[in-house]
Amino acid sequence: MPEGGTGIGAAVKRVEDKRFLTGRGNYTDDINRPNQTYAYILRSSHAHATLNSVDTGAATSAPGVLAVFTGADMETGGLPCGWQVHSKDGSPMHEPPHPPLAKGKVRHVGDPVAVVIAETYAQAKDAAELIAVDYGELPAVVHMNDALAGKSLVHDEIGTNLCYDWEIGDEAQIDEAFAKAHHVTEIDIVNNRLIPNAMEPRAAVGEYDRSTDEYTLFTTSQNPHVIRLLMGAFVLSIPEHKLRVVAPDVGGGFGSKIYHYAEEAIVTWAAPRVGRPIKWTCDRSDAFISDAHGRDHISKAKMAMDSEGKFLALKVETKANMGAYLSTFAPCVPTYLYATLLAGVYSTPLIYCNVKAIFTNTVPVDAYRGAGRPEATYLLERLVAKCAREMGMSQTDIRRANFIPADAFPYQTPVALQYDSGNYTATLDKAESVHDVAGFEARRKESEARGKRRGIGYSTYLEACGIAPSAVVGSLGARAGLYESAEVRVHPTGSVTVFTGSHSHGQGHETTFAQLVCERLGLPMSNIEISHGDTNKVQFGMGTYGSRSLAVGGEAIMKAMDKVVNKAKKIAAHILEASESDIEFKDGTFTVAGTDRSMAFGEVALAAYVPHNFPHDELEPGLDEKAFYDPLNFTFPGGCHICEVEVDPDTGVVSVQRMTAVDDVGRVINPMIVEGQIHGGLAQGIGQALLEGCVYDADGQLVTGSYMDYCMPRADNFPSFSAGTEITLCAHNSLGVKGCGEVGAIGSPPAVINAVVDALWDLGVHDMPMPASPQTVWKALKAASPAVAAE
C-alpha cells in the first residue's frame, strides 16, 4: 500500500467515529421496542443474609406495575461458569449454584432479589420500594483470610469458602533449588481490587414474539453468540434458532461485558410472561455493585538467585478473590491467565505457583483488561526490582542478565506456554532511549532543588493474548473452544460485507478490519462494511476479549478472503479462458500471467452473480465465503514501560512526569488505533497504581460505591505519553500480529510503583501498596522516617 493509503500500516481515521462523535451511536439503551416496558431490579442491601420472605403484594398492585418476580418464581437454570479448574488433588472446583434472582440467601450487596416490571422505569422503581424483604442477617466474610478461616460460609452446601486449591510446577524440586540459592528475595504483593466502570452502563432489552416463538435479547455484550449459548442452553432452555442476541454499539467493556449476567436472563425470561418487550438499564450506582470487579489477589513470592543475579527459581503463593459466585471466566483468570505468565521475559528455569480461589461476600470478580497477566506482571516486576536492590545490581542489568535471548525462540517456559517470538533487549534499549533515561539524574536534581523526590521505575513485561488455541485451553479446562469465525460476502457490484464474530466496543474494528480487506482485495474503504454483534447476521463468534480480535478474528477474515480469492480466480479463469493456475491477483485485478488479459475484482463479482455460462458441475454461482480460524498458539506481546514520578514528601502526592511505553504488539495494522489502545491501557494501569481501589467495610458494604470515593483517572492525572512500538512478528499467524488492547494496563502498574519506591528509597520507604494515594504515600513516609513526615 502506498503512503496515505488505507491498507496495512496506514493510520486511517476511524470510520465509526463519525457516528460516535455526533451522538448517533446505537447503544442498547437507545433501542426502544413497540409497547416496551421497564424493569427495575431490587438488590440486596446486605452482604450476607437469609431471605426469610419477600412480600411483593403491595408492589404488584402499585400504579403501572405489570409483574413482580422473585427467585421463587424463576425456575430456570443458574448462570453457568465457562471454565473448570481442578484442585491439585484432582478434584473439580466447587461450583455453587448462581440463580439469576437470589433463592434462600443473598451473598453480596447488589445480589438481585426481585424484578419489578412496569409501564415506566419510575413506576418500577417506586413499586420496588414497596417490596418488603425480611432479611436474616448473617456475618459476612469480606477478607480472603477470614473466608479461608471459615468465619462464615458463603455457600453452605459446599462446606468451605475454598473454591479450588490449584498448583502448577513441582514444589519439591523448587524447594531444593531455593535451598541451594546464593540469595533469595521475598516480597508480599497485593493486587488491588478494581471496579471496571465502562462509560456505558450495562443494559438489556428482552423481547418475545408469540407468533414465531422467537426471543430477542439486545444487550451490552462483548460476545453475543456466547451469551446466546450460555443463556439459551444453560439458563432458559431456548434453542439457538429461536434466540437472537444482538450487541449493538457498546460503550466500553474492558472485560466486564464478557460475562452472562442475571439481568439478561431475567428480561428474556420475563418477556413472554409479561407479553411485552422489557428494558432494563443499569444506573451507575448499581453498576458498582453488579458489574464483575477485577484483580484482587494477595500473594507471597520469592526468587532464588545465583551470585550473578541469575534467576534460578520462582515460588509464588496466591489467594484470589472470586467474590460471591463464579462469574463466567473467573476460575481461569488467576490460574491459566496468571500463573502461566510467571516466567515473564526471563529464563527462570523453575517456577511453582499455588493458587487458592476463595469465595467472599463481595461482587463476583472476573477478567478485567489484562485478566491475570497484570497480576502476574505486577508481582514479577516488583519482585525483580527488589531482587536488583538486594543484589546491588542496576534495574536494567538484572533484567538484561535474565532476558530470554532473542535467538532462543521458540522458547518453552516451565509454566506451559511456548513463546514464538520477541526481542526484550530491543524493546528495553528503545524505551531507554525514548525516555531519555540518560537525563534522569539531572531531572532528579532539579526536582530535589524544588523539594520534590524523583524516581524512575521499569517494567519489562510479557503477556499472552490472542486467546486462544482451542486444544490448549481445552486441556486447561475451558468448556468452549476459542476460535473465531468470519464471513466475507462479496456483493454483485464488488462491494464487500465482512461478518465477524469479534465484537467492537470501542476498539475500532470497523476500521482495522476494513484495512485488511483493502490490503487483500484491493478495494477502497468506501466499498467495505464490517458487521458484527448480531447472531442473526454473523454465523458464529466467540467475541472480543483477551486482545484476540485481530490475532484470531482478523485471521478468520484473512482465511475467508483467501477462499474468496480462490473462488474468484476460478471464475476469472473460466471467463478469461485460462488455466486457474495462471491467474494472478494483485491490487484488485485478476490477470492471466504474462498477458494483458485481466478482470477487475468488481467484474469477477458481477460474473459470480450473473453466471450465464458457468459450468455448473465445476463452478457454483456466488462469491460468499466463510471461515473458522483456530489459532495455533497464544500470541505474546511484550515490551518495556518506564515511568518517572515526582513525589511531594510534604503531602504524599505522586505525579507521573514521564511515561514511556515501547511495546512489541507484532505487525501494526493501524498505528493511530494502536497508539490509542496503548494510551487507554496506560491510563487504566496508572489508574490502578495511583488512584483506583475498591474498598469494602467489615460488613461487606461497598465504601467506594460512587465516584465520590472510587477514584477514576482523569486526563490531568497523566503526562503526555510516549508510546511507541518495536516489533517482532508473530510466528504463527499470517498477519504477524500479536495484540495491543491490554499491554498498557498490563505493563504499567509495576513501572509506576517501582518509580515511587525509587523516589522514596533513600527516605526509608522500600515498599508501596496500590493505589499509592497521597495518604498511603504519606503514611509510608511517616512510618519510615517520622522526622520527614512531621516536617
Place this chain on the structure above:
Amino acid sequence: MYDFAYHKPSSVADAVAARSGAEDGTFVAGGMTLVPTLKQRLAQPSDLVDLGGIGELHGITVSGDTVTIGAMTTHGAVAKSAEVQSAIPALAALAGGIGDPQVRNRGTIGGSVANNDPAADYPAACMALGATIKTDKREVPADEFFTGLFETALDEGEMIVSVSFPKPEKAAYQKFINPASRYALVGVFVAKTGGGVKVAVTGAGQDGVFRVPEMESALSSNLSADAIADVAVDADTLNSDIHASAEYRSHLITVMAKRAVAALS
C-alpha cells in the same frame, strides 16, 4: 426522584412566600447538591422553589472596599469577574477551582453557602475574609453563620440574597483535593486585613469549617510560613475517612496553611 411541585418565582418575596406556603418545600439554587440527592431518592421535598428566575439575586458589585456577590451568581461568573479578580484575586481563584466547568456554570455562591457542605470551598473564604451573609430578613456575619455539618444560622424558609466580602490586604486559598471527588480534603484560606490575620479551614473539621486561632495569632505577629510550621490542629477534632485519617488531615492543614501564607497576594 420523587414527584414534587415546582415553582419558579421572579422575586425574593414570591420565593419566600412559595416556600412558606409549602408543606415541606426547599429552595433550589444551582442544584449541584440537591438534584443528585433527589435523583438518588435521598430527599423527598413536597415543593421545589427554583431561584433561577429572580434577577435581583444575580450579579457582582464592588462598592468601596466591599465586594457583594448575588446569591445566584455562579462560581464561573465569580471566577471570570474582572472586579473580583482585581479586588480579591484569591476569591476568584477559589471559585475557579470548584468542581468542574459544568458545576461552575450551574453552582452558585448562595447555594454553596446555604448548604454548608463540610468540604465546600466558599465557607472557608467567608470565614477568613469576614464576609457578611445577607438574607431576606437580616445580615449575619460569617463567624455566626456556619453552625455545623450542613447546618447554618438560616431559619426555616429564610433565604440568602447576597454575600459581601470586605477587601483584604492580602489573601490566598490552598486546597488539597480529595483524589476521587475533588472536593476539598483540606482547604485553607488565609486573609490579612486591617484587623489582623484570619485562617479558616474547610474539608477537615468534624463540625465543618473552622478558624485556627493559634495560627492567626502566630501570623499576626509574623506573617510567614515559618511562623506556623509547628502549629497543628488537634486531630481529635477532625474527620477521618478512607481518603484521609484525622492525623493526615491535621498534617495537611499545616502544610496547606504554610503554602497559603507563602502564596498571599
